Amino acid sequence: MKAENSREEDVETVCEVIQKIAAGDFSAKAPLSDRGDAFDAVAMGINMLGEEIQAYRIEKEEHERDLTGMLEDLKKAKEESEKARRELKESEEKFRRIAETSIDFIFQIDKKGRFTYCSPSVENVLGLKPEEIAGTNLQDYFMPSEFMKAFGRFKEVLSGRSVGLFVMTLLNNRGVEVQLELSAVPVVEDGEITGLQGIARDVTEFKKTERALKEREEMYSTLTQAVVDAIITIGDEGEVTYWNDGAEKVFGYTADEAVGRMATKLLVPEQFRAKMDEAFEKFVETGRGPLINIITEAMAQHKNGNEFPMELSIAPVRIKGKWNAVGVARDITERKRAEEELMKWSHDLKERMKELNCLYEMSKIVGRPNASKEEILQEIVNVIPPSWQYPDITCTRIVLSDKKYTTTNFRETDWKQTSDIILSEEKIGSVEVYYLEETREEDEGPFLSEERSLIDAISKEVGRMIERKRMEEDLEKYTENLEKEIKERTNEVIQSEKMSSLGQLVAGVAHEINNPMAYLKTNTEFLEDDLRDLEKICGEKGQPIFEEMRELISSNMEGIGRVTTITKTLKRFARPDDKGKTISDINEGLKDTLVIVHNRLKHRIDVHEDYGEIPKVACNVGQLNQVFMNLIMNSSQAMEEGDIWLKTWSDEENVYVQVRDNGKGIPENKLREVFNPFFTTKADGTGLGLSLSYRIIQAHGGDIIAESEIDKGTKMTVKIPREVRE
Amino acid sequence: MGHRDLEFKSMEWRMWLKMSIESTVEPITEIEKDDSGVVHMRYRSNSSVTLETAIRNIQETARIGGGKKVPVVVNLTGLKSVSRKARRYYSGEETAKYVSAAALVADSPVSRVLGNFFLGINKPPIPIRLFISEEKAMEWLVQFIE
Structure with missing residues (x-):
């Protein structure tokens, strides 16, 4: 704070400050007192004005610097603009020359679609001179169907966008369709689009060729993609350059995966790869190789690593002076399998x-x-x-x-x-x-x-x-046995029939004898009564005669009794009418048999009878009696004199009849054959007695056991089952 | 991150830091808000207002105004001088953020020169008028109370 001055001094000081400010020294400040009076207010105002003027001055200087810079920029811009204008002029000249010499024609169209410029070459395309086209409208050259398309494109350009190449079909002066490839950009003048300019090229022939090529390409593409075989092309460095759908199916790789990769590495199994690479190197040089222009079979490798057989044909193709290969491959796995199956089947x-x-x-x-x-x-x-x-x-x-x-x-x-x-x-x-x-x-x-x-x-x-x-041999043996059996049976039947006839005869004779014997007995009894009456009449005188007559009558009665017994026995023995089995007493049968054979035994053979308590059995008693007679007669015929023991007994199951003699006996080797038909040791024997007996006992379910000892005798034991117990 | 590592690049931050350090210095301005919501700003006698003082005053105004625009009565009576930067700050956008209108009370020759100079040269973007008494100023400011 300055020391308090007098008013006059302050005024002088303020005046000096004003003079300094006026001279441009804006840092000069008027002194301020603590009074805060009007003078201070003036001093402060002067100070603040000085500050503002100084600030204004500084800002002004800055503005001047800025303006100077801007002026320099403008000057540079003007120079550049002039340079650009010159270049543009040169460019326009160049453009004009290009336009006039180009086979393409260059055109300009105003916003209404009128041609404002066409380069001379338009005549080659549309058949019209540039001056003939100038002022005409776009619409005049387009087919109606194309016009809207063209209109759309040009509208796009007029809205400020550049349009890249597009193709339009126009009509030339002869009404022939001409295809033009166009590109256009807007024409801007003073920042305003005034029209468009573009370049057009006649691509009619090119498009025709292109269409033909495209069609052919499509055809080839369709063909190659349609075939199931793999079609692959391989470049001169061994890389895959084409890969059809068939190849994808056969090898598993898509075209994207296969194209560009080395064919041998991709398709040939590792064990054949080196050889194939070597062959390919030679092929690239010569266009020849062991697999070229032939159809062969080879192993290939699938994407999944599996190997499979394929039929392969490779043709060489020369492209840009280098040998490429076109391969057609077919998976013949199924065919091979079928061939193998056919071979196996064959x-x-x-x-x-x-x-x-x-x-x-x-x-x-x-x-x-x-x-x-x-x-x-x-x-x-x-x-x-x-x-x-x-x-x-x-x-x-x-x-x-x-x-x-x-x-x-x-x-x-x-x-x-x-x-x-x-x-x-x-x-x-x-x-x-x-x-x-x-x-x-x-x-x-x-x-x-x-x-x-x-x-x-x-x-x-x-x-x-x-x-x-074996069966044939058995049958032969069986036939022989059967024939023998038949013969045996036939003889047995004959014998049996004989016996049966004999039995009938005997029974008939016995019956015939019985009748006269009946009246002989009756008459003899009458005669005996008459003799007693006669004795009473004659008294003692005729006693000797009467005695003799009584002895004679008694002898007659005995004879009649014996004949009657024999005939009755014969009838029982033979039983010609008894075809089936009856409940019979075996002991009685034996006794009857002894009666029949008594005459053949008397005086020579002593018969010892020992009949046990045996039950009656169901049997054909006539046939059994025949058996007993055969056994007794065989024993009696085995010795001149001797003994025969007859014995019967029974057990729980069977009744037994035994005929034993003390004759000369039968050798053991012959004992086995005694029941065979036609086996006999007797000169006049038929050999059927024992065989028939054996068959009869068998028919009763029984058996005959033969036992013999030379010079001691033979024992035949008949066993008959107790079919019916009483 | 420690306090020392902080880098204060912006002017506001550097100013804030300076003011924080000087916060212990007794302010030359008294600022308070009355019941009607009007902020009263008074300078001590013979105050010279610099840019720092101006920023602090506006921040204090913003604080007691709850961050909203408030009408302010500024008594210029005690002022001895206001720097050009302070004047520009008062007439700038930062002040207009927190002050809806300002009534300058100038009842001395110096304060009147200041007020007029401010109104005439700096042309603040908010409504500002110069009054010779606070009563008149309050009457005018009432319309800006929300």
């Missing part, structure tokens, strides 16, 4: 034919009449080898328990196939096939599975043949 068929031939030959051999088993087996052995894979080195053998059948070249080796011959679930032998040399491994060692089937079929057929042969 092979199988051949094998089947061989099997059929073998089995047919066998059936012919087996079916030949009168051929023995041995002959058949030997012939079967010989027909087997041709049916095996290697007939020349095949030998066979059929082994049975009793014999072996082999081919002439038979030799055991390590390469053997065998099949068991089974009969009634029992192995009776085997069929064996041997290879004499080692061959390649097949399904079963060196043998095919089909050969396994065939050898099994052969062994089965051999088994069946053997079984048939």
Whole structure:
């Protein structure tokens, strides 16, 4: 704060400040007091004005500097503008020259669509001179269908946008369609679009060619894409340059994945790649190679890594002086598989034919009449080898328990196939096939599975043949036995019929005897009564005569009694009417039999009877009596004199009748045959007695047991089942 | 990040920092808001207003006005001088953000010269009038109370 001055001093100071400010020293300040009076107010006002003037001055200087800069900029801009104008003029001149010499024509159109300029070459395109076109309207040259399109394009340009190349169809002076390729930009004058200018080129021929090319390309493209085969082109560096849809299907790669990559690396399996690369190098130089212009088969590699067979043809194509290759490949996996299947099928068929031939030959051999088993087996052995894979080195053998059948070249080796011959679930032998040399491994060692089937079929057929042969032999034996049996039965029947006839005869005779015997007995009894009456009449005088007559009558009565007994026994013994079984007493049958044979035994044979308590049994008693008679008569005929013991007994199941003698006995070897028909040791024997007896007892469900000891005697025990118990 | 690491690049920040440091210096201006919402600003006797003082005054006005525009009565009586920068600040956009209208009360020759000079030379963008008494000033300012 300055010291307080007087007013006069202050006024002088303020005046000095004003003079300084006026002289341009705006830093000068009027002193201020603490009075805050009007003088201070004036001083402060002067100070503030000074500050503002100084600020204004500074700002003014800055503005002047700015203006100077702007003026310089304007000057530069003017120079550049003039330079640009000169360049534009030069450019326009250049443009004019270009326009007038160009085969394309250059045009300008105003906003109303009128041609304001056309270069001279328009005459070559539209057939009109530039001056003829000038002032005409666009519309005059366009086909109606094209005009709207053209109008749209030009409208775009007039709105300020440049339009790139586009093609329009116009009509020339002869009304022929002309295709023009155009580009246009707006014409701007003083910032305003006044029209457009462009360049046009006649592309009619080009478009025709282009269309033709496009059509051809489309056709080729359609063809190549339509074929299922892979069509691939390979450039001179081995890279894939074309890849159709078929290639994608065959190899798995899309065109994007394949084109540009090395073909051999992409398509050829690694093991063939080096060789293929080498061949391709030679191909690039010469256009030739082992796979060129032929159809061949090769292995290829799929995208998934799998290898597959393909049919391949490669043709050389010379492009820009370099050899390229066009390959057509077809996946022949399915074809190969089909071929393999066909071959297998053919092979199988051949094998089947061989099997059929073998089995047919066998059936012919087996079916030949009168051929023995041995002959058949030997012939079967010989027909087997041709049916095996290697007939020349095949030998066979059929082994049975009793014999072996082999081919002439038979030799055991390590390469053997065998099949068991089974009969009634029992192995009776085997069929064996041997290879004499080692061959390649097949399904079963060196043998095919089909050969396994065939050898099994052969062994089965051999088994069946053997079984048939055995059956034939059995049948033959059975026929012989049957014939013998029939003969035996026939004789037995004859014998039986004889016995039956004899029984009937005996029964008839006995019946005939019975009647006269009845009245003989009755008359003799009357005669005895008459004799007693006569004695009473005659008294003692005729006693000696009467005594003799009584003895005679008594003797007659005894004889009549005996005849009656015999005839009754004969009737019971023979039983000619008894065809079935009746409940009969065996002991009674034996007694009756003894009566019948009594005459043949008396004075020579002593018969000892020992009848047990036996139950009656259901039997044909006539037939049993015949058995007992045969046994008793055989015993009696075995000795001049001797004893016969008859014994009966029973147990829970059977009744037994035993006839034993003490004759000379039967040798053991003959004892087994005594029941055979026609076996006899007697000179006048038929050999049917014991066999018939045996059959009768068998028919009753029983049995005859023969026991004998030389010089001691024979024992025949008849066993009859107790069918009916009482 | 520590306090020392802060980089204050803008003018406002540097000014704020300076004022924060000087905050301990007793202000030359009394600023308060009455019940009607009018801010009263009075300068101490023989005050010379610099740009710093002007910024602080406007910030204080903004604070007590809750950040809204408020009418201000400025009593220029005690002023001795106002720098050109302070005058330009008062007539600038920053002041117009927080002051809706200003009534300058100039009841001394110096304050009247200041007021007139301010109105005539600096031409602030808000309504400003010069009064010789606070009563008149308040009457006029009432219309700007929200």
